[in-house]
Amino acid sequence: MGGSEVVLLDFWPSMFGMRVRIALAEKGIEYEYKEQDLGNKSPLLLEMNPIHKKIPVLIHKGKPISESCIIVQYIDETWNDKSPLMPSDPSVRAQARFWADYVDKKVYETSKKIWTLKGEEHENAKKEFIEILKVLEGQIGEKPYFMGESFGYADIALVTFYCWFYTFETLGNFSIEKECPKLIAWAKRCMQRESVSKTLPDSKKIYDFFIEMKTKLGHVDMRHVLKVESFGSFEGDVFLEPCQLVRIRY
Template identity: 40%
Template sequence: MADLEMKLLGLWCSPFSRRVELALCLKGISYDYIEEDIQNKSPELLKYNPVHKKVPVLVRDGKPIAESLVILEYIDDMWDDKPAILPQEPYERAMARFWARFIDEKCLPSIWKAFWGPKKEQDEAEKEACENLKALENELKGKKFFGGSSIGYLDIVANFIAYWLDAIQKTAGKTILTKESFPLLSQWKVDFVACKVVKENLPPWERLVAYYQIRIEAAKASNDDGKIQIY
């Protein structure tokens, strides 16, 4: 199948945008990348994602697809002649989707709140975050990756935990994911980031740490940690 004109509207520091880039690279799909400024959204972004006005947005032959989980499934379905991202067995596919939504709807919000939620709620949020991480830890028993012996859909979705979380822990001066408490997740992080394709699709470490540090200081100066957001 010949590729039609395709472009990705993304943001360099966004784990959601990087999910799509990684999936495209794993599939060997070429695309044009357009860097967005979330503080000054382009007319193109507003045109292609008028509902959420967020990245990522994949545009193929003028047709936009928004939301990273939706885009990942679209990529897997559209280029089914290339290595699969989602499991092929229906039950395993359903479970991968379940855990992906668990990460986005439960795990990431609880982690974010544990670091930058209201002070009086951080301790409880940290407990919840650890419980959520423990659930993911259990999913890795007997496996190198969530996808088994190779990187798959759920590994891509969990990229925030593998890389961005360390940058947040460094800038916030607090650690919730340790080798002692989460040995399987900790080893998974090492194996995931060590993969050549993954490494090539991660934001520069020092730049990412500096980015979060700037946002933390700006939020403190305005006395509003709610301004620190994950994109």
């Protein structure tokens, strides 16, 4: 591992990996980044996460920590002398964990329905997704951040989905900002933080990646394909084996 004390195994479009990168940036932690080809998993990834075989994995002093929210909590507890990510009050800390868990269970799973279902089911999925975002918007309310005045754990759990919003909107033909203006205002506020702005990829780059993945899976009308090049992509809950890069015209 090149002797680095902190190593991150990750894949650039992963909203889960982005959480870890933001937390490390907030703490000012130097680390070695190892991009993973999830169509051809590295021996290191298989060794460090033999149960799920997924990214992200943080390796600290040779010991692996898996699952993004667990990793963020580990980072906060281990490097606790700077930029606390968890609230100090136990009850507020429990609420932050609740909202992060809500994001994991609701946002990602429901967003998948937008790109996998059709017809009436697709329309219902859009409505469900918007209602979930409205619940999150209600929690933020008039506060700058999820749990109050400070950027922290719950914000990190959700903000990495922001770079995927353009993809969800394009596929679903709706506007998240129109439906949830305060949520988008919160996201833009988070983007003013260097840790977030330097971590989240451009939204249209994410969209291009998504189209590449969908084309490999056969869910894109090939009449729209203008160019095909080799590419490697997501797998597991998020990404699948190597696919093709395509440019789409609508």
